[in-house]
Amino acid sequence: MKMSKMYIRTLRETPAEAVLPSHILMIRTGMIRKLVSGVYGYMPLGKRVLDKVEKIVKEEMDATGAQEILMSALQPAELWQESGRWGAYGPEMWRVKDRNEREFCLGPTHEEIFTDIIRTGVSSYRQLPVTLYQIQTKYRDEARPRFGLMRSREFIMKDAYSFDRDEEGLDESYKTMYDAYTRVFTRCGLKFRPVEADTGAIGGNGSHEFTALAENGESSIVYCEHCDMAATDERAELRDDPPSSESEAMLPLEEVETPGTKTIEAVADYLKLDKKQTIKALLYETYDDEGTLSGYVAAFIRGDREANVIKLANALGIQEHQIAFADEEKMSVLTGCVGGFTGPIGLKNCRIIADSEIVGLKNLCAGANHSDHHYINVNYGRDYTADMVVNFKMIQEGDPCPVCGQPVKFTRGIEVGQVFKLGTKYSHPMHAVYKDENMKEHDIVMGCYGIGVSRTMAAVVEQYHDDDGIIWPVSVAPYHVIITVMKTKDETQMQLAEKIERECAAQGIEVMLDDRDERPGVKFKDADLLGIPVRITVGRKAGDGIVEYKLRKDADKTELSAEDAVKNASEYIKGELARYSHEAVADL
RNA sequence: CGGGGUGUAGCGCAGCUUGGUAGCGCAACUGGUUUGGGACCAGUGGGUCGCGGGUUCAAAUCCUGCCACCCCGACCA
Numbered sequence A: 001m002k003m004s005k006m007y008i009r010t011l012r013e014t015p016a017e018a019v020l021p022s023h024i025l026m027i028r029t030g031m032i033r034k035l036v037s038g039v040y041g042y043m044p045l046g047k048r049v050l051d052k053v054e055k056i057v058k059e060e061m062d063a064t065g066a067q068e069i070l071m072s073a074l075q076p077a078e079l080w081q082e083s084g085r086w087g088a089y090g091p092e093m094w095r096v097k098d099r100n101e102r103e104f105c106l107g108p109t110h111e112e113i114f115t116d117i118i119r120t121g122v123s124s125y126r127q128l129p130v131t132l133y134q135i136q137t138k139y140r141d142e143a144r145p146r147f148g149l150m151r152s153r154e155f156i157m158k159d160a161y162s163f164d165r166d167e168e169g170l171d172e173s174y175k176t177m178y179d180a181y182t183r184v185f186t187r188c189g190l191k192f193r194p195v196e197a198d199t200g201a202i203g204g205n206g207s208h209e210f211t212a213l214a215e216n217g218e219s220s221i222v223y224c225e226h227c228d229m230a231a232t233d234e235r236a237e238l239r240d241d242p243p244s245s246e247s248e249a250m251l252p253l254e255e256v257e258t259p260g261t262k263t264i265e266a267v268a269d270y271l272k273l274d275k276k277q278t279i280k281a282l283l284y285e286t287y288d289d290e291g292t293l294s295g296y297v298a299a300f301i302r303g304d305r306e307a308n309v310i311k312l313a314n315a316l317g318i319q320e321h322q323i324a325f326a327d328e329e330k331m332s333v334l335t336g337c338v339g340g341f342t343g344p345i346g347l348k349n350c351r352i353i354a355d356s357e358i359v360g361l362k363n364l365c366a367g368a369n370h371s372d373h374h375y376i377n378v379n380y381g382r383d384y385t386a387d388m389v390v391n392f393k394m395i396q397e398g399d400p401c402p403v404c405g406q407p408v409k410f411t412r413g414i415e416v417g418q419v420f421k422l423g424t425k426y427s428h429p430m431h432a433v434y435k436d437e438n439m440k441e442h443d444i445v446m447g448c449y450g451i452g453v454s455r456t457m458a459a460v461v462e463q464y465h466d467d468d469g470i471i472w473p474v475s476v477a478p479y480h481v482i483i484t485v486m487k488t489k490d491e492t493q494m495q496l497a498e499k500i501e502r503e504c505a506a507q508g509i510e511v512m513l514d515d516r517d518e519r520p521g522v523k524f525k526d527a528d529l530l531g532i533p534v535r536i537t538v539g540r541k542a543g544d545g546i547v548e549y550k551l552r553k554d555a556d557k558t559e560l561s562a563e564d565a566v567k568n569a570s571e572y573i574k575g576e577l578a579r580y581s582h583e584a585v586a587d588l
Numbered sequence B: 001c002g003g004g005g006u007g008u009a010g011c012g013c014a015g016c017u018u019g020g021u022a023g024c025g026c027a028a029c030u031g032g033u034u035u036g037g038g039a040c041c042a043g044u045g046g047g048u049c050g051c052g053g054g055u056u057c058a059a060a061u062c063c064u065g066c067c068a069c070c071c072c073g074a075c076c077a
Helices: A021-028 A044-063 A077-083 A111-121 A167-187 A264-270 A309-316 A328-335 A453-463 A491-506 A520-530 A540-544 A562-579
Strands: A032-036 A039-042 A074-076 A094-097 A103-106 A130-139 A154-164 A192-196 A207-213 A219-223 A230-232 A254-257 A279-287 A293-302 A323-325 A351-355 A364-367 A373-378 A388-390 A409-423 A433-435 A441-443 A445-452 A481-485 A511-514 A534-538 A546-551 A557-561
Touching: A021 A032, A021 A453, A039 A044, A044 A130, A044 A154, A044 A167, A044 A453, A074 A077, A077 A103, A077 A111, A111 A130, A111 A154, A111 A445, A130 A167, A154 A167, A154 A453, A167 A192, A167 A207, A167 A409, A167 A445, A192 A219, A192 A409, A207 A219, A207 A453, A279 A328, A279 A364, A293 A309, A293 A328, A309 A323, A309 A351, A309 A388, A409 A453, A445 A453, A481 A491, A481 A520, A491 A511, A491 A534, A491 A540, A491 A562, A511 A520, A534 A562, A540 A546, A546 A562, A557 A562
Parallel strands: A192 A230, A293 A351, A351 A388, A481 A511, A481 A534
Antiparallel strands: A032 A039, A074 A103, A094 A103, A130 A154, A154 A445, A192 A207, A207 A409, A219 A230, A219 A409, A254 A373, A279 A293, A279 A323, A364 A373, A409 A445, A433 A441, A534 A546, A546 A557
């Protein structure tokens, strides 16, 4: 393709709207265009990359025997009411009405739709197992869209759903998808890690996230260097703490003045204590199924810790969206807590939850429930008790690994895929059943599997770039080779360039020819920015049939005959494509 | 949803404090000189200064309401 004919515009300056390298580069290369916040369009180069990712996804899905279909983004409310999620999903669901006030949503995911398909299409055990998938646009009205394609309100997702007779069948389907995902992300060139994950609002009883490693990622994952434990920070189990200061003697409870010390840092600093010797209060309000306020919770945790809201909600027997930070002023009227000085002693009209760790620690410092005062030498049992003692803290770097006990490590990443064992969460309420050999009805056992296709593209850029631009892995590069002509008005150069273009194309290499009437510097900068894996420069020595050959990822350049350059490019591209092929990763 | 910030040409920004009817760089267009790492000279075109209301002889500038976008947090199958 002649670059002079291509609809491309690159930007020299960093766009004001972008912060992450991947976002900046995708805008500077003109691959994507923002329409409104969290909604992007794909320009020619972006679309080509998207297509490559999709192709890899399709090949791996098809190889598992999954079959592609395509469902509408627009979904009737009735199906969601049947599954119980119309109310449960929350404000991220993009709800719309038709002219007759009938309710719909723009699908954030498709469990209901696929369950509906299967319940009318499957009646016998003989039709199971089956897995269907689609690559389609999803809508989530994110509270805060950001980082370009990383967290957008409209995005492209591959979603697959498996249907089995029983749990054993599901385990097999799940494993098949898990392996296929490993191949997909490997073929995209990503450095990633599958980690144990929570099931969240999708529900079910087992899940893994596939996380592309990236400093700027939004997900935090925990792993162990001594065993194969890897999980999201929310999911990671923490060992129950043995009472760590059992032998220490309890000192007399004492109230001390601590003026203006509203934060743990301030109190610890003022009293010259380690944060680990303090108790932090976290005030929550809870809601019932209708979303009305149902009560207050005061949760206490060691001062240096963070709470894991999922674990807290689980302990309270409610969903995650049914708990939120409390309105402190309203809560203080009823319970006697004082913002910044809340402690477990003397609270009323709320449930008190203590993290298992502080129960075992002696002589801690906690708020006194009146301004500018704290208690010191607070001890569980003697000075206060809790309605529940729960291990609800978030795991931290250095905490013991739940599997082997060695200190855990943290890293950040981008969640590019997730697999779930759903069980009968949807099939049961929606009555998706099959008849067995004895004409007995059973709920179909389901799994669901998602890949963020557009997000995967962003993750690749996030992992493959330098100061000059993108460095595409060959498997997803928009073009394989760029021919840079130094002087387009020089017929010898142009003719040689066109010859190279034809020869590349004849070998199935995707090639773009920079025939624009620009100075060499502009062309080199653009070639680097666009990140095309191989660059062939046609310049002064064109008359002798000599060109320059350079890989985007390497610094060195070599002068070769045009024939050898094409041969090198062809060998390199084909080698890389083979390395990222289905066959090459088949045994992963 | 809470806190902060920004809206001026396609992009990046200045002007606003102290009101006088809009400017710089890049990009685009024309001509010329250039041509191996984002050239130079000359010229040209392009703006309801986010939108509404108010103050004033006069508003990009002051007051006010709204909207959009970005950042931090909350939230996030």
